[in-house]
Every structure is written in C-alpha cells, then in structure tokens.
Amino acid sequence: EAGVTQFPSHSVIEKGQTVTLRCDPISGHDNLYWYRRVMGKEIKFLLHFVKESKQDESGMPNNRFLAERTGGTYSTLKVQPAELEDSGVYFCASSQAWGRTGELFFGEGSRLTVL
Amino acid sequence: DQQVKQNSPSLSVQEGRISILNCDYTNSMFDYFLWYKKYPAEGPTFLISISSIKDKNEDGRFTVFLNKSAKHLSLHIVPSQPGDSAVYFCAAWTGGSQGNLIFGKGTKLSVKP
Numbered sequence A: 001e002a003g004v005t006q007f008p009s010h011s012v013i014e015k016g017q018t019v020t021l022r023c024d025p026i027s028g029h030d031n032l033y034w035y036r037r038v039m040g041k042e043i044k045f046l047l048h049f050v051k052e053s054k055q056d057e058s059g060m061p062n063n064r065f066l067a068e069r070t071g072g073t074y075s076t077l078k079v080q081p082a083e084l085e086d087s088g089v090y091f092c093a094s095s096q097a098w099g100r101t102g103e104l105f106f107g108e109g110s111r112l113t114v115l
Numbered sequence B: 001d002q003q004v005k006q007n008s009p010s011l012s013v014q015e016g017r018i019s020i021l022n023c024d025y026t027n028s029m030f031d032y033f034l035w036y037k038k039y040p041a042e043g044p045t046f047l048i049s050i051s052s053i054k055d056k057n058e059d060g061r062f063t064v065f066l067n068k069s070a071k072h073l074s075l076h077i078v079p080s081q082p083g084d085s086a087v088y089f090c091a092a093w094t095g096g097s098q099g100n101l102i103f104g105k106g107t108k109l110s111v112k113p
Helices: none
Strands: A006-009 A010-013 A017-023 A029-037 A045-051 A053-056 A064-067 A075-079 A087-094 A111-114 B008-016 B019-025 B032-038 B045-051 B056-059 B063-065 B072-076 B086-091 B100-101 B109-111
Touching: A006 A087, A010 A017, A017 A111, A029 A075, A045 A064, A045 B100, A075 B032, B008 B019, B008 B072, B019 B032, B019 B086, B019 B109, B032 B063, B045 B063, B045 B072, B072 B086
Parallel strands: A010 A111, B008 B109
Antiparallel strands: A006 A017, A017 A075, A029 A045, A029 A087, A045 A053, A064 A075, A087 A111, B019 B072, B032 B045, B032 B086, B056 B063, B063 B072, B086 B100, B086 B109
C-alpha cells in the first residue's frame, strides 16, 4: 500500500513568487493534516481536513496560505506571495480515524526555500 | 509559548547502553502522548504512545513512562543500537472537538558503535 506522498520534495523560489505543494494521502484516509517545521524548531500544526472540509485551520499563519482538498482526495497548499520566513519543511499526514487513537502517517515532506 | 518541550536538542549514547529522552508538557488537559522518530529526508514515523490512565507502556526495546503530576514523560531505549540514531519528537494530543498533535522541537539521538 502506498504511503503519504508529497510533491515537490524541494522547491526553491524567490520572495514574492507563488508555490503550490501537493499531498496525496493514504487511500481511504479521511483525515489529512498539514504541518510545518522551520529549521531546528518544533513541527507545527497548520490545518486539518476531514474529507473535503476544513475541520481546524487555526494553525495557518496568515492569508498568504491557502489549503484545498477538492473531492476529499489529494490536498494542495499554496503560498502566495512567499516570504523569507515561509522557508521550512512542510509535512502532510493522514489518518483513518480521528482522535487520540488515530495514528498519523506522515509523508517525507516538501522542503521550501524562499530566497 | 511551547506546550510540549524537549529541552535536550541532542543526546549521544554508546551502543548497548540505555538512551533516555525526556519531554515536558504544560497543559494538564493533555491525556494522550506519542513519540515519533524521524530519519533525515524522511517524514516522522510513529514509535510508541501512552494514555494518561497509564504510567508505563512497553514495546520491545522501547518504553515510555508518564509522570502526570510532574507533567513529564520519557522514552527509554534499551539496548540502544546504531540504527536508533534519529531525531525523536514527543507529541501530545490536544483532545476536544478539534484535536490535533502538538510536537516538541525534537531530540537528536546518536548511538555510537
């Protein structure tokens, strides 16, 4: 069974440009999460989808970030326009169950470098 | 303010000895904790978890201890192996109607042969 896949694995863009990250969760997982890790810091929650609905987007830094999950399958996270502080590794995770019993399966991450 | 704290950024241990990774949390409402392991260029993978109704959970070489009164948990790896070298993240489930995982900054474990 395929795990969580993320694309691209690494993106280098200039400040002010736009980047779109994609996540394909494990098939059948209704719950999809986006997290971000800035160098040396904690893995920080961004948002949580249940199917196509945003369950919790309290971690989204600002309105330059837009996440979608049309059809409840894959998800995209767009950063527009990108700023230097957006650099980091963006992880996507999925789970079948929601709640403390739902182990999260993470993708390998998309590293974003904003110059 | 960080709610899950891993105060040791790194730990070096000799192969065969015990590795002890520590984690503190501030929110007494947290009642489920997990440890994730992360290799370079990979995503975190689930290692072991513990519910607040327990004070210990064991899985092979890995044991997690929870001290609720001190809001402290620790991960013990015995015996440590070179393949255990990775970054270990402590995480707490926030619970409630919008639950998600809150992670610490991680501790990089190096197990030397």
